Amino acid sequence: MKQGTGLRIYAVAYLIFLYLPVALLPIFAFNDGTVIAFPLQGFTTKWFVELLSIEALHGAVRNSLFVAITTAILSTIFGIFAARASSRYRFPLKGGILGLIMVPLVLPEIIVGVALLVMVVSLMGLSLSLWTVVLGHTLICTPFAVAILSASFNGLDRSLEEAAIDLGETAMGAFFKVTLPLVTPGIVSALLISFTISLDEFIIAFFLTGSEPTLPVYLWGQLRFPQRIPVVMALGTILVILSLVLLTVAEFFRRRGVRRTGAKDTGGFL
Amino acid sequence: MKDPLIVLDQVQKYYDDYHALRGISCEIGKGEFFSLLGPSGCGKTTLLRTIAGFEDVSSGRVLIGGRDMADVPANLRPTNMVFQSYAIFPHLDVAGNVGFGLRKRGDLSADQKKAKVIEALEMVGLAGYGKRPAHALSGGQRQRVALARALVLEPEVLLLDEPLSALDKKMREQMQTELRRLQRHVGITFILVTHDQEEALIMSDRIAVMFEGEIAQLAAPQTLYRRPASRKVAEFIGVMNFLSATSTVSGDTVALDIAGLGKVTLSAEQCPGGAPSGAAVAGLRPETLSVVIDDASATPSHSVTGKVVEVVYYGDMTYYEVALDGAQKPVTISMKNLPGRRVLEIGDTAKVAWDPSALVIFAA
Ligand SMILES: Nc1ncnc2c1ncn2[C@@H]1O[C@H](COP(=O)(O)OP(=O)(O)OP(=O)(O)O)[C@@H](O)[C@H]1O
Ligand SMILES: [Mg+2]
Numbered sequence: 001m002k003q004g005t006g007l008r009i010y011a012v013a014y015l016i017f018l019y020l021p022v023a024l025l026p027i028f029a030f031n032d033g034t035v036i037a038f039p040l041q042g043f044t045t046k047w048f049v050e051l052l053s054i055e056a057l058h059g060a061v062r063n064s065l066f067v068a069i070t071t072a073i074l075s076t077i078f079g080i081f082a083a084r085a086s087s088r089y090r091f092p093l094k095g096g097i098l099g100l101i102m103v104p105l106v107l108p109e110i111i112v113g114v115a116l117l118v119m120v121v122s123l124m125g126l127s128l129s130l131w132t133v134v135l136g137h138t139l140i141c142t143p144f145a146v147a148i149l150s151a152s153f154n155g156l157d158r159s160l161e162e163a164a165i166d167l168g169e170t171a172m173g174a175f176f177k178v179t180l181p182l183v184t185p186g187i188v189s190a191l192l193i194s195f196t197i198s199l200d201e202f203i204i205a206f207f208l209t210g211s212e213p214t215l216p217v218y219l220w221g222q223l224r225f226p227q228r229i230p231v232v233m234a235l236g237t238i239l240v241i242l243s244l245v246l247l248t249v250a251e252f253f254r255r256r257g258v259r260r261t262g263a264k265d266t267g268g269f270l
Numbered sequence: 271m272k273d274p275l276i277v278l279d280q281v282q283k284y285y286d287d288y289h290a291l292r293g294i295s296c297e298i299g300k301g302e303f304f305s306l307l308g309p310s311g312c313g314k315t316t317l318l319r320t321i322a323g324f325e326d327v328s329s330g331r332v333l334i335g336g337r338d339m340a341d342v343p344a345n346l347r348p349t350n351m352v353f354q355s356y357a358i359f360p361h362l363d364v365a366g367n368v369g370f371g372l373r374k375r376g377d378l379s380a381d382q383k384k385a386k387v388i389e390a391l392e393m394v395g396l397a398g399y400g401k402r403p404a405h406a407l408s409g410g411q412r413q414r415v416a417l418a419r420a421l422v423l424e425p426e427v428l429l430l431d432e433p434l435s436a437l438d439k440k441m442r443e444q445m446q447t448e449l450r451r452l453q454r455h456v457g458i459t460f461i462l463v464t465h466d467q468e469e470a471l472i473m474s475d476r477i478a479v480m481f482e483g484e485i486a487q488l489a490a491p492q493t494l495y496r497r498p499a500s501r502k503v504a505e506f507i508g509v510m511n512f513l514s515a516t517s518t519v520s521g522d523t524v525a526l527d528i529a530g531l532g533k534v535t536l537s538a539e540q541c542p543g544g545a546p547s548g549a550a551v552a553g554l555r556p557e558t559l560s561v562v563i564d565d566a567s568a569t570p571s572h573s574v575t576g577k578v579v580e581v582v583y584y585g586d587m588t589y590y591e592v593a594l595d596g597a598q599k600p601v602t603i604s605m606k607n608l609p610g611r612r613v614l615e616i617g618d619t620a621k622v623a624w625d626p627s628a629l630v631i632f633a634a
Contacts (some may be wrong), residue, residue, distance in 0.1 A: 160360075163357035165343075165344050166350055168346075169345055181361045
């Protein structure tokens with residue numbers, strides 16, 4: 001027997017377990033029948049056509065896009081600040097502060113959701129809206145942005161900015177003319193990742209949405225109606241493809257950034 | 271010095287508790303090629319960055335052209351720097367890099383700027399490379415781009431932090447002469463940081479040898495080599511034989527009894543660190559000693575005998591280790607391999623000629 005066969009079988013089994021459920025989505029999205037069961041009933045695209053006619057769904061898509069875009073921009077801006085500070089400066093409690101920024105990465109989302117709900121509604125007296133969802137999503141997306149952007153900033157030779165200053169630029173000018181163009185791939189990557197995470201996120205959105213649901217929250221609501229399930233499958237298919245495309249593009253930019261600054265690739269999220 | 275361009279006055283620098291510069295004072299002239307030479311960690315880069323304005327001094331003053339630089343930020347100082355890593359902007363091509371500092375110059379038209387970039391590239395031997403992207407440059411070319419980028423701004427002072435250390439030996443030697451020629455041509459003051467003593471000797475008008483945040487000696491290359499002020503400087507620059515001696519000072523002369531060489535009387539000038547009384551060390555460069563090979567009957571004014579204990583043949587030169595009668599350690603002697611000159615072998619007896627005027631005396 002060849003060496004490593006056992007491990008190879010394990011790897012294949014693992015991948016099947018991970019992706020089989022996802023693979024079922026498009027299968028039933030194109031299945032001509034309301035019951036999610038085998039045998040398949042025949043090919044149809046009517047569930048996709050039906051998507052177009054659901055008004056509430058369109059509202060949810062708009063809400064989700066608003067939340068995801070706003071979250072992506074905010075997280076990336078915060079990420080730029082934190083990543084630049086961590087790569088350039090030494091300051092007291094640096095390790096602790098950066099650690100705290102990264103904590104939401106490992107906190108259970110349900111805890112974050114409940115905690116934010118209590119804070120926003122009971123303590124601050126605000127009413128729930130899309131902005132409260134943005135708040136929650138920015139909290140969980142910022143660590144990702146920081147991680148991606150830290151790699152970009154750390155890959156930069158710090159004498160580049162000094163060289164720009166030496167050649168007459170102010171510190172601000174050096175940042176905009178040298179640093180920013182060089183970390184742009186990282187910024188694009190951070191924007192796309194944050195956008196994707198926010199678009200797919202359910203638990204925090206579920207706690208913090210008011211009367212306007214985001215797409216995942218809307219979908220969850222639809223699961224109560226069995227006749228809606230094939231439509232949900234169709235929508236899920238679109239979302240999975242969109243996420244894959246966005247993540248691939250993000251990784252492309254991240255790698256390009258690494259190459260451009262001549263740094264060694266220390267691995268990203270993909 | 272009359273009208274120095276740069277004056278460093280008791281410059282001190284602390285990094286937290288670490289005392290990196292310990293009272294540096296010196297003057298650097300206009301058009302001078304000045305080198306900071308010293309071992310790793312002695313504060314050369316720190317001093318250079320202090321002049322450039324990237325580090326604040328903890329105390330003391332830096333004056334350029336008579337003006338105190340305390341409140342002048344790096345971007346407004348009349349200095350430009352060639353960084354050790356070259357810091358070529360990766361997102362710009364060669365012309366973009368060289369023209370970077372010109373972008374803000376409102377007094378120049380776009381055509382004038384272009385012409386200046388072309389001229390600067392010609393000066394460093396990169397004519398026609400303007401469109402080359404930064405990542406497609408070799409180490410030597412990057413170095414030239416960094417040089418052109420700084421020189422195009424016609425600074426009063428060009429600061430170079432080990433600009434040649436990343437190049438291979440051959441390229442480095444070529445750039446050393448080229449850099450020196452360029453400096454004479456543009457007439458700008460160059461301050462070069464290096465830990466390579468040969469490089470400093472080849473290129474500089476004057477060299478400041480630094481140890482642990484202090485200038486140990488500031489002198490022209492020849493003085494530094496022939497009359498090092500301390501044993502430490504002598505050891506850092508080239509090779510020197512040290513023989514123990516006893517010295518008696520009387521007025522302007524020093525009477526010495528040197529182990530292996532014998533008694534000799536020298537002028538106090540040969541003690542650049544001050545004439546020591548009692549125990550002393552006599553220093554001799556390997557090339558000031560010679561083994562009398564061809565003509566055994568020759569009688570040089572000063573000679574001693576010894577035994578060859580090691581022979582290293584370099585082609586153009588032969589290095590001998592000779593144990594002199596009466597000395598504790600063998601001395602190193604370098605001899606040119608002239609045509610027909612025999613190379614001695616280990617165990618041979620050698621007659622060693624020496625020159626009292628080449629001696630340098632240090633306190634023990
Ligand atoms: N930003 C800093 N913070 C703390 N210590 C520093 C800093 N920069 C330099 N030092 C210390 O100051 C001393 C002098 O450093 P410097 O870079 O000037 O040395 P150098 O002579 O240029 O050495 P090399 O030849 O290795 O480049 C070193 O011991 C270094 O560790
Ligand atoms: Mg250095």
